[in-house]
Amino acid sequence: AQSVTxxxxxxxxxxxxxxxxxxxxxxxxxxxxxWYVQYPNQGLQxxxxxxxxxxxxxxxxxxxxxxxxxxTSFHLRKPSVxxxxxxxxxxxxxDMNAGxxxxxxxxxxxxxxx
Amino acid sequence: xxxxxQTPKYLVTQxxxxxxxxxxxxLGHDTMYWxxxxxxxxxxxxxxYNNKELIINETVPNRFSPKSPDKAHLNLHINSLELGxxxxxxxxxxxxxxxxxxxxxxxxxxxxx
Numbered sequence: 001a002q003s004v005t006x007x008x009x010x011x012x013x014x015x016x017x018x019x020x021x022x023x024x025x026x027x028x029x030x031x032x033x034x035w036y037v038q039y040p041n042q043g044l045q046x047x048x049x050x051x052x053x054x055x056x057x058x059x060x061x062x063x064x065x066x067x068x069x070x071x072t073s074f075h076l077r078k079p080s081v082x083x084x085x086x087x088x089x090x091x092x093x094x095d096m097n098a099g100x101x102x103x104x105x106x107x108x109x110x111x112x113x114x
Numbered sequence: 115x116x117x118x119x120q121t122p123k124y125l126v127t128q129x130x131x132x133x134x135x136x137x138x139x140x141l142g143h144d145t146m147y148w149x150x151x152x153x154x155x156x157x158x159x160x161x162x163y164n165n166k167e168l169i170i171n172e173t174v175p176n177r178f179s180p181k182s183p184d185k186a187h188l189n190l191h192i193n194s195l196e197l198g199x200x201x202x203x204x205x206x207x208x209x210x211x212x213x214x215x216x217x218x219x220x221x222x223x224x225x226x227x
Contacts, residue, residue, distance in 0.1 A: 032213055034215055036218075038155075041220075041221075042220055042221070043118070043204055043218035043219050043220045043221050044157075044204070044206075044218040045218070046215045046216075046217075049215050051213050088155055090157065101159050101162060101170050102147075102159065102216060103159075104156075104157040104158075106154075106155070106156055107155045107156070107157075109155075
């Protein structure tokens with residue numbers, strides 16, 4: 001069975017500061033990894049995905065994430081955040097044995113302050 | 115053009131009623147899903163359909179019944195609604211298995227009085 005842990009439920013940060021949202025997963029097989037963002041009263045929007053190849057993945061809105069197989073992590077980073085980045089961020093994992101079933105972490109609320 | 119659309123956006127009803135939520139995708143995807151997001155924002159898969167066939171059915175009360183008339187639609191019918199059913203329900207779709215990201219609708223906020 002696969003599982004995802006997002007270590008921080010909330011991350012407050014000042015505008016233009018860098019941010020890292022942490023994600024660790026567990027799975028017995030090779031995985032596909034995703035980060036989604038949820039703005040208030042909206043659905044989830046894909047930020048980026050790791051399927052294979054380069055471990056550094058770039059996504060939309062200036063976000064990037066690094067897949068670290070030895071540490072089973074997929075942390076999300078942005079060098080300079082904006083007020084508009086305030087949202088809930090979800091890490092998710094899927095594997096070939098799971099029938100495309102996504103398992104989500106508990107979410108991290110990013111709060112960008114002026 | 116909306117890729118995954120759900121109706122209604124808000125649903126307020128009383129305990130014991132039966133209600134349905136509709137979902138349609140115009141992306142040509144062959145797999146559709148229902149997720150439940152609770153008040154703490156935790157997201158959990160409920161059902162997954164591939165080409166109109168059920169492929170995932172997590173531990174969900176049998177009061178919840180998905181119906182897929184064709185591969186572009188996956189509706190969720192809920193019988194005898196309970197207070198604990200209050201949540202946001204998301205429909206999603208994807209192409210292929212595992213590798214392709216899922217596209218989500220905007221959610222249906224269900225409130226049970």
